Amino acid sequence: MNRDSNPGNQIDNDESLIERIMSGDKLAFDILVPRYKDKIFNLCYRFSGDYTEADDLTQETFIKVYLSVKHFRFESSFSTWIYRIAINVCKNRINSLPYRFKRLTNSLSGSKDTEREGLMNDVADNSPAPDCEFEEKERKKIIQKAINKLPKDQMKMIILRDIEGLSYEEIAGITRCNLGTVKSKLARARFSLKEKLKGLIR
Amino acid sequence: MNCREIKNLLSDYVDNMLSHKERDIVEKHLFTCKDCRDEYESLKLCIDEIKSLERVKAPLNISEKIHERLESRTKIKLLIDKLFLPFYIKIPLEVAALFLIALLIKNIYKHPIPEIQIATKAEKIENIKKYPKEAFTEPENEISDEKTGYENKPVEVALKPIEKEAVLEEKMSKDISFEKSKEDIIEEIKTETPEERKKRENREFLEMVKKNYKKFESTAKDLKIKADDLEAKAKEAEEKAKDLETKAQKAENEALRINAEVLSKEADRLKAEIKETEKKIAEINEKQKKEKGEKLTLLTKYEELEKEIQLTENKLYEIAGKINIYMDK
Numbered sequence: 059m060n061r062d063s064n065p066g067n068q069i070d071n072d073e074s075l076i077e078r079i080m081s082g083d084k085l086a087f088d089i090l091v092p093r094y095k096d097k098i099f100n101l102c103y104r105f106s107g108d109y110t111e112a113d114d115l116t117q118e119t120f121i122k123v124y125l126s127v128k129h130f131r132f133e134s135s136f137s138t139w140i141y142r143i144a145i146n147v148c149k150n151r152i153n154s155l156p157y158r159f160k161r162l163t164n165s166l167s168g169s170k171d172t173e174r175e176g177l178m179n180d181v182a183d184n185s186p187a188p189d190c191e192f193e194e195k196e197r198k199k200i201i202q203k204a205i206n207k208l209p210k211d212q213m214k215m216i217i218l219r220d221i222e223g224l225s226y227e228e229i230a231g232i233t234r235c236n237l238g239t240v241k242s243k244l245a246r247a248r249f250s251l252k253e254k255l256k257g258l259i260r
Numbered sequence: 261m262n263c264r265e266i267k268n269l270l271s272d273y274v275d276n277m278l279s280h281k282e283r284d285i286v287e288k289h290l291f292t293c294k295d296c297r298d299e300y301e302s303l304k305l306c307i308d309e310i311k312s313l314e315r316v317k318a319p320l321n322i323s324e325k326i327h328e329r330l331e332s333r334t335k336i337k338l339l340i341d342k343l344f345l346p347f348y349i350k351i352p353l354e355v356a357a358l359f360l361i362a363l364l365i366k367n368i369y370k371h372p373i374p375e376i377q378i379a380t381k382a383e384k385i386e387n388i389k390k391y392p393k394e395a396f397t398e399p400e401n402e403i404s405d406e407k408t409g410y411e412n413k414p415v416e417v418a419l420k421p422i423e424k425e426a427v428l429e430e431k432m433s434k435d436i437s438f439e440k441s442k443e444d445i446i447e448e449i450k451t452e453t454p455e456e457r458k459k460r461e462n463r464e465f466l467e468m469v470k471k472n473y474k475k476f477e478s479t480a481k482d483l484k485i486k487a488d489d490l491e492a493k494a495k496e497a498e499e500k501a502k503d504l505e506t507k508a509q510k511a512e513n514e515a516l517r518i519n520a521e522v523l524s525k526e527a528d529r530l531k532a533e534i535k536e537t538e539k540k541i542a543e544i545n546e547k548q549k550k551e552k553g554e555k556l557t558l559l560t561k562y563e564e565l566e567k568e569i570q571l572t573e574n575k576l577y578e579i580a581g582k583i584n585i586y587m588d589k
Contacts, residue, residue: 099318100315113319113325116322117325121333198312220311248307256302259305259306
């Protein structure tokens with residue numbers, strides 16, 4: 059083989075790894091996966107609110123990356139591209155019938171009220187109690203639920219900005235919006251999330 | 261700006277994404293308007309709350325799971341590739357097959373007419389031969405003659421006019437090379453004796469049989485040549501297919517070998533690295549040991565020196581004592 063014999067020694071930036079994957083080097087993909095798996099997993103987890111679902115979504119994202127790497131045009135950075143794929147995978151899953159059915163049955167077995175009321179009741183019941191009595195876990199569960207109740211567009215903004223901590227420019231690249239749209243969408247998302255968490259935050 | 265416009269800017273204000281001018285306006289407003297200040301506080305708290313959510317980590321075996329899923333996909337794809345040849349092989353093969361079938365069909369239906377013609381002619385002759393038998397019941401030897409193939413035995417039967425007509429017609433249709441006019445033939449038939457007639461008929465029949473035989477022979481040859489051609493083509497196609505198969509096999513082997521090579525190289529490199537680090541560790545250990553030894557020797561030396569100092573000190577004291585004694589004296 060005339061390929062460089064010691065792939066570990068060269069500086070592996072994402073773009074050179076992509077080029078290697080394109081030329082059929084499977085080892086490069088193995089370097090790329092550990093680099094992004096936690097980021098993507100966290101994103102999928104916040105999107106779905108479910109650990110096993112996030113596992114599956116992450117796998118699907120990386121498989122998509124591997125299969126469609128030949129379509130990568132180097133116009134954006136790889137991280138923008140993989141985030142875009144992950145969000146698409148998550149959105150498609152959330153829209154799929156089996157997933158919606160699962161969520162519906164979960165919410166029905168969880169509380170007999172409708173989803174929205176159930177959440178508000180959760181918050182309302184807990185709000186009079188002093189802060190110290192809050193189980194930290196419960197608190198986080200409620201926040202996660204509130205995020206997942208948001209419309210998908212708003213949820214995407216909250217996750218990318220406040221959870222993944224990406225810059226406005228990066229978000230604009232991932233969502234293919236201009237900066238102004240990102241700003242207004244994020245403001246709206248934060249506002250509606252704040253309204254949902256009113257009882258929790260005081 | 262009114263409160264509503266300010267509230268729209270709060271999100272950007274939290275992220276420090278406002279221009280200088282806008283920020284000044286918002287800050288001045290927040291200083292004076294309690295409602296907006298509360299709004300800002302709760303928004304800030306909400307964002308902090310979201311940011312406080314812990315980052316979850318992917319399960320450790322996720323890479324393997326991805327690989328498993330990818331491999332199962334590629335396996336299915338390989339199977340499909342094997343079952344269905346690619347178009348650039350499949351379509352030419354199909355076209356060739358179609359062409360061969362067309363040729364075959366054409367060859368089968370090419371020479372059906374001679375057979376039928378021969379059959380009808382033979383029937384006609386037989387009918388004419390049988391006709392006198394039915395009219396005048398002949399002795400048994402006559403029938404046996406017929407069976408043995410029209411040998412040159414005299415047949416003492418006078419032809420009826422209808423028979424003559426039939427024979428004439430038969431002649432006309434049977435042989436194109438027969439270049440005599442109708443009148444001539446009639447004349448001939450009229451003048452010739454039954455014996456002669458028999459002979460002539462036999463001769464004609466033999467000629468016809470010969471001709472047909474030749475025709476058959478040539479068509480048979482044609483067919484044979486064509487069959488050989490087809491066979492050769494089929495063989496060629498088979499060889500080509502085999503060739504492609506072996507090539508595919510080779511390519512696969514090559515890919516596997518390359519993969520193995522890359523892996524083994526990687527392994528070698530890692531092994532070498534491990535060895536190097538092991539060596540380094542050993543060196544460091546040795547150094548540490550040496551240092552320890554040096555320390556020990558230094559310590560012992562130090563102790564010895566201390567003892568000497570003690571001794572000299574004692575001596576000094578002694579001398580000092582002695583001096584004191586002398587002084588006293």
